[in-house]
Amino acid sequence: MGEPVIAVRGLGACAGAARILEDVSFDVEAGEVVTLFGPSGAGKTTIAMAVAGLSRPGVTVTGEITAPARVGYLPQDGPGTLNPARRIGRALGELVALRHPKQAKAERRARVAEVLRAVAFDEDPDGILRRYPHQFSGGQRTRLALAQILATEPGAIVLDEPATGLDTLARAAVTDRLAALAGTGVAILLVTHDPVVVERMDSRALHVHDGTAGPMDPPARRPVVRLRESTPSGGEALARLENVSVRYGRTAALHDVSLAVSGGETVGIVGASGAGKSTIARCFAGLVRPARGVALADGVPLLPLRKRNAAQLAAVQYVWQEAASSFDPRRTVCAQVAATGIRLRGLGSRDAKAEALDLLAELGLTAAQANRYPPGLSGGQLRRAALARALLARPRILVCDEVTTGLDHPLSARILDHIDGYRERTGAAVLQISHDLRTLLGRADRIVALDHGRVVETTTPRALLSGAATGLTGLLEADHLGDPS
Amino acid sequence: GGGTSIDTFSAVFKGSGADEGIDPGVGHLFIDEARNKALYDGLFEVDDTMRPVPRLAESGEPNADGTRWRIKLRDARWHDGKKVVAADVLYTLARVLGPAGPQPFIAASTLEAVDLTQSRAVDDRTVEIALSRPSFEFLTALSAYGTRIVQDGAKDFDHPVGTGPFRFASFQRGKQLVATAYEDYWDGKPAIARLRILSADTDARLTALRGGQADFADDLTPAAATTLRGSGGVTVNSTPNSGIYYFAMKTDRPPFDNPDVRRALMRMADRDELVKVALQGQGEAANDVFGKGFEYYADDLPQHTYDPDEAKALLRKAGAENLTIDLFTAPAASGFVEAAHLFAEQAAKSGVTINVRVGSGDTYYSEALTSGQLTMGQSGPLPIPNHFGSRLLTGSPQNRTDWKDPEFDALYGQALATSSAGERAALYHRMHEILYDRGGFLFWGNASWNSAASSDYRNIPAGVPNALDWARFDKVSR
């Protein structure tokens, strides 16, 4: 073997007095895939950024890193790397041209289509090319951000959670593609918390834990799906969509979707990236106005967000898919979480703060972390803070858009336990949007599958596992769930 | 004189945009006058003491009672070669006394006494003008604004044909007049072959002169004059008694209907300080009578002095203590607002509160004519009889002090009808005494008029504005 493409020696990092990383060393050779695997807040992003040659505000990095001058880097907040003012086709075309300046237009177009296919955009490339980033779903944007990197064909890539928000099929496609890329001699450093990715990539995994990185045993056995004893309440549906259709300009995102969640029930929503899951959530949150149909809470039509009063706001809470970008960067996380309590429940600021800190602690955030500004927290930490912010309102309807992406298994279990506990205590209706079918199977009372904006299946986990649900077999197989164990 | 000819001479005057014109019957701005002076001639023009001197006329003689004036014309030619004849004079008079266009003829009121039906051409070069009432000051009236002679039958005043030293070439309103030397000018061909009269704002006039884009700049601020004095290659002319600054008390309404209040005000003004500050020292204190340095000026009257205590006493006498007065002013001329505020400070020493009200400079004089108690103004040089006639008679169109005094009116009528100049002077003196004692005008300063020219030239015009020697470029030489 030749020289490693990426060599990290004695990497340390500290933020103020806190040590984030300690003596991390590893190599990535050409054609090799190294995954950094570990719990949220362990320091994975810090390592990835260091390798990509980026400094993190407030963090001082020590140690020695050898890496090629040009490393393709996908930050954890992938969508943020898309220029909002440029059409995707143009943006990718430009990057392709960087690599092949003399290419003819047609060839270039073909190359762009190829890159898009690599990140699992199969259909209608023309329509896609003309769109601006804000016209895509969260997962689609992450993939587009990845596509930008692939378009430049770098010799080394650092990817921070590329599979966030990807459905299992897309995830499979993307990981396969990355594996193939490694086959062409590209060195890949991958950050993930997702054991499936680790496994599929056939990579060398490093376990990042408390700021240290060590070799890892083959990924832990994925937990066996344990089905929840479903207790269908059968009562009046608390949250309901009636024949809802949503359009974004000329793109139709939902067609005639009906859906009901009763109090005390968890309904999981699954579907390919771009299927319309977030749009459903946004209907409840009052962020989009259905072109047809209504969203109801307690039988009463939901108003657009800006028209809701405090009680109505508190009743329906939504956890953003891109949690990090829903925080005001200039105000401490704790204050932002507490604000919910102050505004929606009329708590005093001291009480609200205490309650916020308690809740955050329960979700695994220390007081010190909570008192930082958002840029000082890891992606997973912010996601939990976003959940806390919603929970503090004591909502009757909680809509979670991929709250557990980017969280390692024990932590996500803890989060979901908390949500379950809350649901049971208060009889709230919970809508869980997730790509993590495995987890969802164990948590949801019912699962709604979406495809191209239509409900294709509404089923229970049990029925699903028993193979009765045909619409989801693809997703199931991609997650190796096809064969019930 | 006599030297080489001057190719092009550019003189820059204070411009006024679309207002400007070259119709000699209506133009009333200084720049209009400068242009008219280049293109036309009047029968008479006034000299620096405001005494009429013959120009296109050779002489003017009244009959015994001053009701008919016989005027002999000079042997002069129009720019188109025609001779100047009596009919031209009669046509000019008929024009300015006839129906006006959108812009009135200025001389309509000064020449109001002319009786056209009785006037006639005696021969080609003699004209007899009849007046409806006697006036031995008629020649002064004939030298006023708007009286320059136009050709008989002239209609097109956009392409003027005059008798003046320069021949019209082109005119752009608000920008420039170009004129060329008229070889057959009766007073000799000008040395300047091509004369440009340009209009520009105050600062631009200074800049243009300093930058060599203009050879002559008129109406410079005191500061500009000071600046230029310090720089070489430029000669600054400062003509005294060229602008008379005043406060005008409306004598027909309280508190100024009481002569003692007027007397008090005359003692409330520290004229020296006003001149020093408002006129930046470039002028002299005035003495509440108009026309220092002009014919008939009463210069034997003792100077009114600043005496706050005396003013207070007078006010007490008038029962007008703790007086509050509105002083209406506007940035209509340089130094107005400054003078108003300064005067307010000075008056405060006599216990009088003066509220300075600042109006719009564009319409100030029209507004000030009728409104307010105390207004201010500046007057260009004007023959003293004209000053009396246009501002101080009961029916005067410009009666800024609403001065209505039968004794005064009678004296004026008597003066006009008096053929002896000495006796007239005595009557005017009487009138001055009245005004000095209890008139409505508080004349506080006689400003100098600053103009400057490149030192390359000689015989640069430097008369008081409105007078013969002001803005006369036909004698300029190298």
Place this chain on the structure above:
Amino acid sequence: MTVPTRFVLRRLVLGAGQVLILLALVFGLSLLLPGDAADVQNSDLFSARQRAETRQLLGLDVSPLTRFLTWLGHAVTGDFGTSYASGEPVSAVIAEPFAVTAVLAGLTTVLLIPVAGWAGFAAGLRPGSARDRVLTAVSVLFDSIPDFVLAVLLVAAVALGLGWFPATSLGVDLPMMLEEPGYLVLPLTVMVARVAAPLVRLVRAGVIDVCAQPYIEQARRLGVGRVSLLLRHIAPNALGPAMQELGRTGDGLLSGVLIVEAVFVLPGVASALIDAIGDRDQPVILAIVLITGVVAIAVNVVIDLLGQLMTPRGAWA
């Protein structure tokens, strides 16, 4: 695309209304000034009777509303009436001012965009650097020196001191000016300095903000060339606010250029307007405001259109 067409159409329809309101407002304001054209023309020498005659001859004795509507009716047919002050047709009065201003404004814009763009980017790309400090200081300095001081100093130093350029354009008409561009150098310098100063600061602020965005970092990392990075990636996101400032042409042309016109004796629209206001010459005032208003509103439409195109976040509707 059909949607922007609709946007433009609707804005143009609204624009017609805006111009109408603008004209009405300006007319109303001009009435609020004391006196009228007859009063202004009245010098120290006219009597009240003469003024009344003048008023009648100018048609000032009819009600202002009638005057306004009559003017408007004629203006629609392209006839702007007759100037009160000079008695000439308004179109003749304003032709040269507009030509001068068009040249001045056109050249300024041509120079402004590269100057302000360059300086704004140069400063914004390296905030805190010496270059930035200098550029910021210079632009703030230009912004805080009154234009007339700048103009007068420039004239004193460059024209009178060094004699490089003529100090004023006194008595020079437009064709001559174009033949001998020396006349335009100083006025343009002042204009560009004045207008560019605030723009530089807005561009700089925009650039700094945009450069901190992850998509710019990413583009840079992916090896996008400098030029493309500036023009295609940073500029569209950073220039919005600065363009809004550019959109102030309406008032800018009318009042901002005034100083330059006055100092350098350039007979442009601004001086023409001020003269007309001074003369209470309403036909001329209205004609000037009509034309500049149309231009300004059109420019605003274009700028809003560009703004939408450059940052396509909101939907057309």
Place this chain on the structure above:
Amino acid sequence: MVAIPVLVAVFGPAFEALAPKERQVPFGPSTWSPFGTDRLGRDVLAAALDGGHTLLLVTALTVLCAYVIGFSAGMAAAVAPRRWLEDLLMRPLDVLLCLPSLLIIMVAAVRSNGSAVAIAAAVGLALIAPIARFVRMAARDVVHGPVMDALRMQGESRRYRYGRYAVRELARPIAADVGVRIGAAVYFLASANFLGLGFDTTSTDWAVAVAANKDGLAIAPWSVLVPGGLIVLLVLGLNLLWDDLLADPRRIATNDAVRAARHG
């Protein structure tokens, strides 16, 4: 840098009281300070000491009021969910934008007898439209971003969302803009005076002084340079100060970390 003009403005009047009151020769030497006298024969330094507080106060208030209104209008337009609402807000402002500001100021000055309040209001009025357009443009992204929705969902008051969050988020461009507007406000009157549109030129207000004394630029340069210099210092200083204060969020995180380190 800001300190000098502010100190002069605040403490100036006290020192100014020591200056001789009688008028000297305009644009001449002065008995009291080396800067000579101004157009009115007052000591230049004394006038400058006296004129700061009005300028500071009037400009600050004018820009503040214009900003409050312009900001609200621009922000409301940026937020407006309906096109017609936005048009309702912005189109009248476009008209205002085309309105010759000098005409407004002239009318205000003449109609109010030169009252400072009326003139300041006119200047403010002239500032509103550009501010509103600017704010609308700058705010469009911010008000439609997820943070704004999140704050809304938290029930944060409108005042907090727009008054605090949006302002903070827009602080940098707004600061740049405020600087521009202050410059504009200060010199509106000065320019108007330069052109002889004329108001009361006897006040000692720095901006007015610059205009009133411009005649003397060649013979008594200090009469323009002292008040002018103070204004330049003020505007320049404010801008540089803002630049330092308005760090980006990442800087805040850094400072935060440094603080944390210091405390243990």
